[in-house]
Structures are given as structure tokens and as C-alpha cells.
Amino acid sequence: MPPPPPAELRYGGRYSKNPLEDATFAAMCRRLPSVLAQTARMAWRIDRAAVLLLAGCQLAVGVSAAVLLTFTARAMRSVLAAGPVDERIHQALPAVLVIAAASGLGRVATALSSYADGRITPRLTTEADSALVAAVCRMEAAARAEDGCADRQEAAEMGVVRSHLMVQDATRLTAAVVRMVTASGVLSVLHPLMLPLLLLAVVPAGVGAVLHARVTYETHYANVGDRNVRQNLRGWATSAKFTDEIRANSMTGYLVFWYRAMSERIDAHTLAAAPRMLRIVLTSSAIGGVFLVITWAALAWLTASGRIELAIAGTAVVAVQTTLAALSQVVIYGAAMFHTALYLADMDGFLEYAAERAPKRGGLTPTRPVEEVCLHEVVYHYPGKDSPAVAGVSLTVRRGEILAVVGENGSGKSTLTRLLAALFLADKGRVTWNGHDVTDLDPDSLWELSGLVPQHFAQWPLSVRDNVTLGQPREEGDDRVWQALEAVGLRETIEDLPAGLDTLLARELWGGSELSGGQWQRLACARVLYRGAGLVILDEPTSQMDARGEHNILERIKALAADCITIVVTHQLVNTKIADRIIVMDHGRITEHGTYDELADGAGTFAELLALSTDR
Numbered sequence: 160m161p162p163p164p165p166a167e168l169r170y171g172g173r174y175s176k177n178p179l180e181d182a183t184f185a186a187m188c189r190r191l192p193s194v195l196a197q198t199a200r201m202a203w204r205i206d207r208a209a210v211l212l213l214a215g216c217q218l219a220v221g222v223s224a225a226v227l228l229t230f231t232a233r234a235m236r237s238v239l240a241a242g243p244v245d246e247r248i249h250q251a252l253p254a255v256l257v258i259a260a261a262s263g264l265g266r267v268a269t270a271l272s273s274y275a276d277g278r279i280t281p282r283l284t285t286e287a288d289s290a291l292v293a294a295v296c297r298m299e300a301a302a303r304a305e306d307g308c309a310d311r312q313e314a315a316e317m318g319v320v321r322s323h324l325m326v327q328d329a330t331r332l333t334a335a336v337v338r339m340v341t342a343s344g345v346l347s348v349l350h351p352l353m354l355p356l357l358l359l360a361v362v363p364a365g366v367g368a369v370l371h372a373r374v375t376y377e378t379h380y381a382n383v384g385d386r387n388v389r390q391n392l393r394g395w396a397t398s399a400k401f402t403d404e405i406r407a408n409s410m411t412g413y414l415v416f417w418y419r420a421m422s423e424r425i426d427a428h429t430l431a432a433a434p435r436m437l438r439i440v441l442t443s444s445a446i447g448g449v450f451l452v453i454t455w456a457a458l459a460w461l462t463a464s465g466r467i468e469l470a471i472a473g474t475a476v477v478a479v480q481t482t483l484a485a486l487s488q489v490v491i492y493g494a495a496m497f498h499t500a501l502y503l504a505d506m507d508g509f510l511e512y513a514a515e516r517a518p519k520r521g522g523l524t525p526t527r528p529v530e531e532v533c534l535h536e537v538v539y540h541y542p543g544k545d546s547p548a549v550a551g552v553s554l555t556v557r558r559g560e561i562l563a564v565v566g567e568n569g570s571g572k573s574t575l576t577r578l579l580a581a582l583f584l585a586d587k588g589r590v591t592w593n594g595h596d597v598t599d600l601d602p603d604s605l606w607e608l609s610g611l612v613p614q615h616f617a618q619w620p621l622s623v624r625d626n627v628t629l630g631q632p633r634e635e636g637d638d639r640v641w642q643a644l645e646a647v648g649l650r651e652t653i654e655d656l657p658a659g660l661d662t663l664l665a666r667e668l669w670g671g672s673e674l675s676g677g678q679w680q681r682l683a684c685a686r687v688l689y690r691g692a693g694l695v696i697l698d699e700p701t702s703q704m705d706a707r708g709e710h711n712i713l714e715r716i717k718a719l720a721a722d723c724i725t726i727v728v729t730h731q732l733v734n735t736k737i738a739d740r741i742i743v744m745d746h747g748r749i750t751e752h753g754t755y756d757e758l759a760d761g762a763g764t765f766a767e768l769l770a771l772s773t774d775r
């Protein structure tokens with residue numbers, strides 16, 4: 160049976176207006192100097208010596224071009240003068256030598272500038288890439304759920320990819336400008352009419368190149384949403400972690416077909432732009448060609464009518480060729496630079512957007528140990544949701560206490576833990592740690608005191624040791640790492656791995672090993688134990704564990720409870736026996752609270768869920 164047709168995906172996550180809708184040709188040209196300045200600033204920060212070398216080379220390229228043309232005129236005059244050929248050549252020899260030296264200088268300068276570019280570009284890309292990763296990692300967690308955030312990030316990624324062209328485009332553009340200015344200077348001296356004619360020949364190509372870049376960017380913009388979804392789909396479909404689920408649920412054909420269909424939709428957008436591009440290129444070439452013919456005709460007429468001498472006309476031919484080549488390059492690289500600038504603007508825009516959404520909280524350091532975490536009438540709404548996930552919750556948890564949070568799916572348990580850990584800030588109400596509002600506390604110092612095993616934890620493709628210690632300063636010796644592993648019953652498993660603590664936990668990477676689901680979960684618990692955190696939040700920490708593993712962890716939680724605040728979210732109601740207090744959540748509110756015995760003997764949701772869990 161052929162795979163079913165792909166779902167029509169209506170992706171409404173457009174983040175803003177296409178910035179090109181209002182951009183005029185003049186506005187784009189005006190933008191170039193600022194892009195050049197931005198490139199120079201970024202490069203200057205990275206490698207001043209290389210920037211100076213680059214600037215020196217550009218100057219050398221310009222000087223060599225000017226010298227080349229001026230001495231070509233002299234050599235021509237000598238060669239075309241009256242007298243015996245050997246004498247004329249002899250007379251032209253000094254100028255020829257200067258020409259050879261100037262072109263040698265030009266070539267060396269070009270080679271050195273590409274060396275300087277090679278020194279700057281990789282680091283520039285690394286800077287851009289690292290800045291993007293840091294910006295995303297530092298955003299407020301809640302902002303990542305905003306509409307369009309992922310789209311903007313995808314557009315910004317393109318800026319990083321393009322950043323490797325920045326210096327190259329800028330160098331080529333400035334080299335072309337320098338060559339153009341020198342060559343056109345020489346040409347204007349030869350005859351003032353030549354330059355405006357040449358400009359007319361090249362300007363249509365310039366307009367064409369910029370329009371071309373606009374269309375390419377528009378296509379890119381139209382595809383941002385689709386590409387975002389396709390990229391996610393690709394990651395999920397090709398990850399070894401989901402192979403079983405994909406195969407055993409006969410999703411393969413569907414996913415492969417869907418992936419292809421999405422790619423074809425992206426291609427269709429791109430192909431739809433091709434005729435427009437062709438029209439632009441043909442029109443601009445035709446207009447430019449007409450003016451070029453007029454330029455050559457004008458030169459022929461000036462020479463034939465004796466307005467310029469033959470020797471000068473020879474130089475003019477070289478100067479026209481040089482200016483024309485330089486002008487074309489200015490146009491091509493100007494358009495390329497403009498094109499790159501559009502993606503860089505997306506990247507800059509996203510960095511600004513992310514910076515605006517970086518935590519803007521106070522700088523107070525929380526007092527240690529964490530004695531008390533309180534919620535005062537806290538409300539939290541996810542963007543785009545009608546009803547709040549947490550709807551006016553007040554709660555106090557103290558050191559030495561184990562609090563269990565139970566409730567049906569979607570009742571707001573995980574959101575409550577995010578608010579307690581100050582991962583999200585309340586829309587209304589206050590969350591305090593030791594009496595200080597979390598909005599006044601420095602988030603990094605605050606999270607140094609917390610440890611979390613989330614429902615969906617990462618399986619870091621790192622060594623076992625790094626999986627346990629990630630987020631903590633590296634210590635001498637592995638004693639505490641082994642203690643944490645022992646506490647979750649993983650010692651033997653890890654000892655049996657080929658390289659013990661050094662074993663890479665990523666089967667898909669060469670030499671890596673893989674753990675089972677429950678073993679991964681034990682490892683996530685070991686990480687929290689290793690942290691010795693003051694606020695420990697365990698969101699369904701034993702959902703994948705066998706009875707022994709679960710028992711181990713619960714015993715460990717009890718043993719450590721005296722020194723910290725422990726919050727356990729669980730659907731295994733029997734596990735709430737270890738808690739001093741249980742709260743039941745329903746539609747974002749606490750509907751019941753008490754000890755296990757009080758709630759089990761009551762007539763509320765807890766007793767009902769407990770009865771259901773044993774009714775088989």
C-alpha cells in the first residue's frame with residue numbers, strides 16, 4: 160500500500176513582517192556602508208593584525224591598479240611613437256618593468272588578503288555561532304514558548320551559516336571599489352565622457368543583482384516555517400532513539416513521504432521565483448549591454464574624429480575593461496554583501512530579541528541553606544492558552560520536608576515545580592525563597608541551589624562521569640561520583656561498561672555505549688544527588704524504573720530529606736507515603752492537601768485515584 164498523503168501542515172508561526180516589503184533599492188544601498196562597518200568592527204575585535212593586513216592589501220591593490228594604467232599609457236605612447244621598432248621598445252622598457260612590478264604587487268596583495276580573510280573568517284563564524292547558542296541558552300525559559308521564537312531562531316541560524324561570507328564579500332567589495340575608483344580616475348583624465356557612459360552600462364546590472372538578492376531572500380523568508388518543521392521532523396525521524404517506535408508503528412513510509420513532500424513544497428516556492436529571477440537578469444543584461452555598445456561606439460568615435468590620440472585610445476580600452484570589470488565586481492559583491500546583510504540582520508534581530516528576553520531579575524544572592532520556598536497566590540498562563548496552568552496557588556515548603564504533588568494529566572503539577580524552581584516567573588502573585596522574591600535573586604546563584612529530574616530528561620552524549628557532574632565544578636577524584644551512582648544502584652552497571660566512568664554514552668558515536676531507559680533515569684537521579692541541592696525537585700523520577708530501583712531512590716530521598724526541601728511529582732500514589740505532605744492539583748489549583756493517611760481515608764480525588772490504581 161502506498162503511504163498516506165501527508166497532512167496539510169498549516170504553519171502559522173510567522174514572526175513578523177518580511178523586512179524587505181518596505182526596503183527600496185536606495186535604502187538597500189544606504190545600508191551597505193553600515194554593514195561594511197559592522198563587518199570591520201567584528202573583524203577588528205577578532206584579529207587586529209589581520210584587519211590591518213587586509214586594509215594594507217586593499218590599498219596596495221588600488222595603488223597597483225593606478226600605476227598599471229598610468230604606465231600602460233606611457234608604454235603605449237612609446238610603442239606607438241615614430242622611429243625604429245627596437246628603439247621604441249627600448250624606450251617603453253622602463254614603463255613595462257613598472258607595469259610588471261605593479262601587477263606583481265597586486266597579486267601578492269590579493270594573496271595576502273585572502274590569507275588575512277582565512278585568519279578572520281573561521282573565528283568570526285565561531286563568534287556568531289557561539290553568541291547565538293549562548294543567547295538561546297540564556298533566554299527566560301518561558302520566552303522559548305512564545306509564538307515565533309523558533310522561527311526567529313531558525314532565521315538567525317541562517318545568519319550564522321552566512322557569516323563565513325561576510326569578510327570575503329566585504330574584502331572583494333572594497334577591493335573592487337578601490338580598483339574602480341583608480342581606474343575610473345585614470346579614465347576620466349583620458350576623456351571625461353567615458354566615465355558616465357560606463358556607469359550607465361553597469362548600473363542596470365547593479366539594480367538587477369540587488370533585485371535578484373531580494374527575490375532569493377523573499378523565497379528564503381517564505382520557507383522559514385516549513386524548513387523549521389522539516390528540520391525537526393528530520394531529527395526525530397533519523398534519530399536512532401526513535402527507530403523502534405517508528406518501525407513498529409509503521410511510520411517509516413509516512414515520515415519519508417512527508418519529509419519529501421515538505422522538501423518539494425520548499426522547492427516549489429524556490430522554483431516559483433525562478434522566472435522572476437530570469438526576467439530580472441535578462442532585462443538588466445539587455446539594458447546594460449545597450450549602454451556598453453554605446454560606450455565602445457563613443458570611444459571609436461572619439462578616436463576616429465581625432466579627439467583622443469591613438470596611444471591614449473589604447474590605454475582607454477584597457478581602462479574601460481578594468482573599470483568595467485571593477486564596476487561589475489562592485490555590483491556583484493555589493494549585492495552579495497547586501498544579501499548576506501539580510502541574513503545577518505535576522506541574526507542580529509534574534510540576538511536582540513533574545514537579549515530582551517534574558518532574565519531581568521535582581522542581583523541578590525540567595526541565602527543558604529534554602530529554608531523555605533513560598534508561593535503567594537501565584538498564577539501562570541502559557542502563551543496562547545485560554546486558561547491558566549496554575550491558577551492562584553499559595554503554598555509553603557520548608558527544609559526537611561518532603562512534599563508530594565499529585566493530580567491528573569495537565570492539572571499543572573510540572574508548571575508548579577517550574578514556578579517553585581523559579582524557571583518561570585509568576586504572571587501574578589509572588590514566589591519567595593527564604594523570604595526574598597525570586598525576581599530579586601540572581602538566577603544563576605539561585606539555580607546553584609536547586610536540582611531537578613524533569614519528566615523528559617536529556618540523555619547527554621557525554622561520558623558517564625560528565626553525565627553525573629554536568630553543571631558542577633570538576634572535583635579531584637571520583638569518590639562522590641561513585642557514591643551518587645551507588646545510591647541509585649548503578650555502580651555495577653557502570654563498572655561493567657568498557658571504559659567505566661569514561662564510557663561515552665552515545666551508541667551512535669564511535670566507541671559509545673547505550674543504557675536502558677530506566678538506567679538513564681537512575682543516572683538523572685544520580686546527577687541530582689551529586690549536586691547536594693537545597694531544593695530537590697523530582698518530576699516522576701521513577702516512572703521507568705524497576706521496583707528495586709524505585710525502592711532505592713525513595714529510600715535515598717528519605718535519607719537526604721532532612722537537609723533539603725524535596726518535592727516529588729508522581730502518579731504512583733503509593734510512593735507518596737514517603738511524603739510528609741501531599742497536595743492534589745486540579746485545573747491549576749490545589750484541591751486537597753494532607754498526609755497520605757488523611758487523604759487516602761478521605762472522599763476526595765486522591766482517594767478516588769488511589770482506588771482506581773488498585774482496581775484491576
Ligand SMILES: Nc1ncnc2c1ncn2[C@@H]1O[C@H](COP(=O)(O)OP(=O)(O)OP(=O)(O)O)[C@@H](O)[C@H]1O
Pocket residue numbers: 304541542544548566567568569570571572573574575614
Ligand atoms: N510549554 C507549554 N506551552 C503551552 N502550554 C503548556 C506547556 N506546558 C504545559 N502546558 C499546558 O499547561 C497545562 C498544565 O501542564 P503541566 O505540564 O503543568 O501538567 P501536569 O500536571 O504536569 O501534567 P502531566 O501529569 O501530564 O505531566 C496543560 O494544559 C498543558 O497543556
